[in-house]
Amino acid sequence: MHYDQRAADKAAKQEKLTEAVQLLAESNAYTAAAAKETGQTKTLLENKSLTLKKRAVTAANFTPSSAPTFIDQIWTSVKTVFFGFFLATIVAVPVGVLCGMSPWFNAAMTPFIQIFKPVSPLAWLPLAFIVIMWYYAGYSSGETFFNKAFLISASTVCLCSLWPTLVNTTLGVASVDKDFINVADVLRLSWWQRLTKIILPASLPLMFAGMRISLGVGWMVLIAADMLAQNPGLGKFVWDEFQNGSELTYARIAFSVIVIGMIGLVLDRIMIFFRNLVSFGNPSPV
Incomplete structure (x- = not known):
């Protein structure tokens, strides 16, 4: 693998890490909002927070397609x-x-x-x-x-x-x-x-x-x-x-x-x- 491909892989990985941080921040915001609510609204906010957290984990574990197995x-x-x-x-x-x-x-x-x-x-x-x-x-x-x-x-x-x-x-x-x-x-x-x-x-x-x-x-x-x-x-x-x-x-x-x-x-x-x-x-x- 050439170094230009490695640079592209590194950039793609960094982009996904940035996305993961943003998703995690949104998830924390929904968690904080859910703490102030009750009933169905609280459940919806918690579910949204959990979904964003799963997306953040997926983005953080992203592996470039050209990365070695x-x-x-x-x-x-x-x-x-x-x-x-x-x-x-x-x-x-x-x-x-x-x-x-x-x-x-x-x-x-x-x-x-x-x-x-x-x-x-x-x-x-x-x-x-x-x-x-x-x-x-x-x-x-x-x-x-x-x-x-x-x-x-x-x-x-x-x-x-x-x-x-x-x-x-x-x-x-x-x-x-x-x-x-x-x-x-x-x-x-x-x-x-x-x-x-x-x-x-x-x-x-x-x-x-x-x-x-x-x-x-x-x-x-x-x-x-x-x-x-x-x-x-x-x-x-x-x-x-x-x-x-x-x-x-x-x-x-x-x-x-x-x-x-x-x-x-x-x-x-x-x-x-x-x-x-x-x-x-x-x-x-x-």
């Missing part, structure tokens, strides 16, 4: 978390392999990893917001491939979820059985052959265990990022319902929490499935 918001969140997870993986795996193979490189990277790993997503999000908004400053909404809010959320997911994969990849590569390395020396395998035929296959179980943790972290981070970046995903849906304050707000938020948890469970099962595919011996059920 709940299914659309689920799909947006899933796309965002997988995109951020993909970015984190293509950064974390090569760096983790280098850290595991080279003690010198590991010693150089460890301070940076320990400094940035504990940083909260609430700290990364404003930084991602500033950088992406600066980069997009010279472009109109139709000239860019990715939506700004989507990139902000995905970047935050990437920055927060790459660390478990990086640490586990480093551990997996560094803990490869020394007998395998000795065999590689005897066979005089090249660096690339050692990497592809011995090191990566032996470290895949731990690597995928790290990816499983990373995807779970990314899903948790995404909900908060969607709220703050206004990416039209599940986080934004929860935030909008919280601000809406209608009689169905609690039920919708509670249902969203269940959906978020169920999707997290499915993502976790997917990563367990892939981890077990590359595990040796009896795969772990958890």
